[in-house]
Amino acid sequence: MIVAVSRDEQHRCSKPTLPVIRLLTGLGVEGDAHCGETVKHRSRVAADPSQPNLRQVHLLHTELFDELAGAGITLSPGEMGENVTTRGIALLSLPVGARLRLGQDALVEITGLRNPCAQIESLRPGLLKAVLGRDAQGNLVRKAGIMGIVLAGGEVRPGDPISVTLPAPPHRPLERV
Template identity: 35%
Template sequence: MNPATGTIRALLLAQARGTPMRRVPEALAVEQRGFEGDRHFQRALGHKRQLLLLDESSREALQVEVGALKENILIAGLPLDTLPPGQRLALGDTVLVELTEPCVPCWKLDALRPGLLKESWGRRGQLARVLRGGTVREGDTVRLLDINPDAPRVIRPKLP
């Protein structure tokens, strides 16, 4: 596989707070909103957390089930945690997203497994905003595009 491409392995929608993610074969991404049917869709337009993208190798290294880290898109073949804020990605034929910042693990991860918060530091994926909407499907290609030069640079927090 080309190092600048990956594959969507799973698409997931967040339901009510505290409930498992719902896996779907396809999802409708809406510009500046996220996935239709996801609980984060209702946030204010342009919010930095419209989608959470996770690298499949990170999930496997953490030995958690698909959806356990609350990811919306599980991607194989791209080292997402090495990409900078502002990195733009094409999902399938039409959807365009821009990474906003790394996802900081929260205390809830230790409820899944003691120590998971610390283990997942730097491997929890990337938050993204939808720049152009459309339908994405499991199996779609993910391509690296350009980097937004005006994207804010994020200071990565230190492990608590």
């Protein structure tokens, strides 16, 4: 289920929550700083502004907020810059190419993991370390949500359902985008 939706015209760490956002096919969240066909993240624009925008929509699970609260870090929807805050979907375990139907019309295809940057330390000291971990093999685990592209636009609101369609196997695990 969708818990909250957020957008911001400015490049800031946090985004204000809203009653509704509109996803635009092939672009992202209408009115958001990251909306567009080509990459909008400042460091990626500096490297190559012609790259396709694989980070049109940022989704984050509220279960991460629960985990962080256990470590003494309290966050609310939108504070980590996500556009869509979810509950009940294991976002990090989805494969590349999974499709999420958000509400009635919007369809987002998952492209990869959000790579949290050091700027989130300005939100809460220790947050960057808390959203990065290691698995049993010592590999880096990014917990700061997933990114996707908009295949079909539409309005998305808190309380809207989410349905998941997995791609045909073999499934590719998410990597940072």
